[in-house]
Amino acid sequence: MTKQNLYIDLNVIQTVPSSNINRDDIGAPKTALYGGVTRARVSSQSWKRAIRQSFKKDNIGLGFRTKKIAELLAIEIQNTDPSLEEELALKRAISVLSAIGINFDGSKSKELLFVTQGQVSRLARYAIDNGDELAKSKVKIKVKNLIEEQFQYDHTLDLALFGRMIAADPKLNVEASSQVAHAISTHEVIPEFDYFTALDDLQTDDSTGAAMLGVVNFNSATLYRYANLNVCALAEKLVKEDLLNGVEAFVRDFILSMPTGKQNTFANKTLPSYVMITIRRDTPVNLVSAFENPVVSSTGFVGPSIRKLEEEYLATQQFVNPPISNLVLSKTDSQVGDQVINLSELLEQVTAALSKVVQDENINS
Known part of the structure; x- marks a missing residue:
């Protein structure tokens, strides 16, 4: 049987409190202009490093x-x-x-x-x-x-996923099997500043004033995160026994990882509120267009962001073929796909769906 394309879309809605997890050249949280307003942004490179660090904690062999x-x-x-x-x-x-x-x-x-x-x-x-x-x-x-x-x-898995570019010799380049988007907020953000002072513990009683003054930039946001994985391309780079384990590791650690910028200052480690994983034949689909018109709310952004994302998913179906599988792990009821109850079930169902295709089509044989 002729091998066909096989893609996995990963869509995540995750709210992050006051934080500065990915800084620009002046120490402020990175931003992007999208839909006419300023959004919080976390670069793809920053999140890919976080994924690689998660691989390391999971004892997955890495390149360097x-x-x-x-x-x-x-x-x-x-x-x-x-x-x-x-x-x-x-x-x-x-x-x-x-x-x-x-x-x-x-x-x-x-x-x-x-x-x-x-x-x-x-x-x-x-x-x-x-x-x-x-x-x-x-x-x-x-x-x-x-x-x-x-x-x-x-x-290694990280080299196969994220690729290699060597300007000195293009023959050494490795085409990435995955694509990771810059995460952006689903809504407009306004930069904030924390003015802080610090006292000298050993100062004398008659001393006044702070020993140090400073400002820390931060923002808070509900982020839309997206990545995709070309399973057939990954299969060309890994031995057969590592393919499904590699896919599972990437899905799991994309969901659970977070860049560590200023984490001791803000203790901002959160978990996603919503995950949708779609296994497709024809093309990857980034659903960020759901938020080109920014979410506006005075009662929280997570719920409206989830609704807009699912509406966009349904709207895109007129442009693409029906997916092999669409799985949702959400803190609220979902209007699309098959809802699972926890991360373990999500990973099991993704692996089961891929395993059948890999076996039926002799992918990575």
């Missing part, structure tokens, strides 16, 4: 972004062949990476490189087996191709 790739590779070379001295191991490491266009400032690369431990191990083995070839002043195209090949295997 680093400028110390040559040092790490040198250590792996020495671990693989203890007879090589540290200086020679580092020289070979830099030679391997330089052959594919990575530039160095001393022993550190000039750009962050996203690699996995498996890829570092492959590169180390190559460096040991091909030391003489690497020592030549001019690296042949064949050698460059063989080094590039080492980056095509051993993808």
Whole structure:
């Protein structure tokens, strides 16, 4: 059977109290202009890092972004062949990476490189087996191709989901299997400021005034969060046994994670009020258009935001094919899809629906 497209849409409504979870260059919460008004915004990069940190807590193997790739590779070379001295191991490491266009400032690369431990191990083995070839002043195209090949295997879940872009050598790029939108508030926000003072505990009785003054920027918002996952693209990067577990981990940790900016100041960790997961064949659908006309309310934004999101979902059905499955986990009654009672049931039903498609169509076979 011909393999078809398979997408998962994740839609979340989450209210966040006074907070500053993602700051701009002047320390204020990030914002966006949408629908003619200012919205609270949390960047996709910020939330993807939060997801990766959640993966780490769940003991899911991760890649790493680093400028110390040559040092790490040198250590792996020495671990693989203890007879090589540290200086020679580092020289070979830099030679391997330089052959594919990575530039160095001393022993550190000039750009962050996203690699996995498996890829570092492959590169180390190559460096040991091909030391003489690497020592030549001019690296042949064949050698460059063989080094590039080492980056095509051993993808971790985070690398497969979020991709890799290396300007020095586009052949090392990995197309992301997921897309994460910037979260924005469903309503207009007005920036607020917390003026604070601090006293010196050891000041004398006759001293007056504060020892420190400052201002912290913050806002509060009900956020619409969206991400999608191309299951077939993910299947091309992971071994069969890891595919469904990887999907479940991404869905779970997208729902539960939160960036940690200023969390000790505001204790703002909340959980979603509403989650809708749609499994589709034809195309991902971001439902942010539900909030192009901002929610206006004096009695809370969560309820009206959920209603507008579900209305938008129903309105989009005239443009897309019926989904394979549409599941809702909500603190209130839902008007769309199949409502589940808790997160465990949601994850079980997503996995069951995907498992059937994966098996029937030999995805990741």
